[in-house]
Amino acid sequence: MTSRFFQPRRLAHANVFVSDYKRASDYYRDVFGFEEVYNQPDNKASFISNGNTYHDFALVDINSRYAKPGQRPGLNHIAFEVESEAALVDGYRAAVAAGVVYRSTEDHDVAHSLYQKDPDGNEVEIYADVVHDWRSARHGSFSKKKPKWVPGETNEPLTEPLHPVNPEIRVIEPSLVHGRRVAHVAMVAQDYEAMFDFYTNVVGLNAIVGGRDQAFALLAGTHSMGDFVLYRNDVETHMPMHHIGVEVGSEADLDAALEGIERSGGKLIAAHDHAARRVVFVHDPDGLPIQLFVNREWTLENIRSIDAKLAPYLI
Ligand SMILES: [Fe+2]
Structure with missing residues (x-):
């Protein structure tokens, strides 16, 4: 396909x-x-x-x-x-x-x-x-039976782009870390080539670093520098998902995570500092792997210079 x-x-x-x-x-x-x-x-x-x-x-x-x-x-x-x-x-x-x-x-x-x-x-x-x-449509406690939707039949498809454009990012005080957004998800593939083909052909992402015959692939949509990462199954992980990448407000948030994550009931797994990105890798109390990060110079050249062993933690 x-x-x-x-x-x-x-x-x-x-x-x-x-x-x-x-x-x-x-x-x-x-x-x-x-x-x-x-x-x-x-x-x-x-x-x-x-x-x-x-x-x-x-x-x-x-x-x-x-x-x-x-x-x-x-x-x-x-x-x-x-x-x-x-x-x-x-x-x-x-x-x-x-x-x-x-x-x-x-x-x-x-x-x-x-x-x-x-x-x-x-x-x-x-x-x-x-x-x-969407804020006026979705707030508080919400429960409603979902109407049926048949693509292209239930309603005339809207041609207008309605996705958020440069949305205001609220800062919620006082939290340990100030998350801005979920930026990417990284997976350890069982069938790497099939997964690569699916996410590039069927979903339509583009490989911007690595590739089908490489150790990993960083895939991106049209408005991002990395949305989805595929690793081969020799990368250690305790669940198929290697991590969820969460962009935080500043490096002070990373310092706060280093200092306070264990006290919060989470677990500190790793911390890495690179020209491309600084990362504090943690587990939430359920063991969900969260990569807290701040980009430094997130360029293709810098991403390619990341050591293969550290790539799963940094990319
Ligand atoms: Fe969903």
């Missing part, structure tokens, strides 16, 4: 399973500095963001109806944002005509979404925003 069906702008959110969604929401506010935008008590989920998207993280309880029996904390799905609903529907039609299977198509009021599995079995969402002012 060589067609590119979509041109995603960027990774928009990470949806993760946590052991207790209320406790996790408090932790992500008090420690990482992300504000709850809305919650869904019927789904046992909290949606948090400082304005980068309508949610940067979804924190879904392992006892939610979305969880499988015996569900453990870890990645539920990742989501990529496309330019407009019309682009989403065009891509969907071309993909379906080429034999791509989607698990579901959903109407989230503020966004319309497609869901499918990648070759390793991870769930992937591709979506378009369909309202500009």
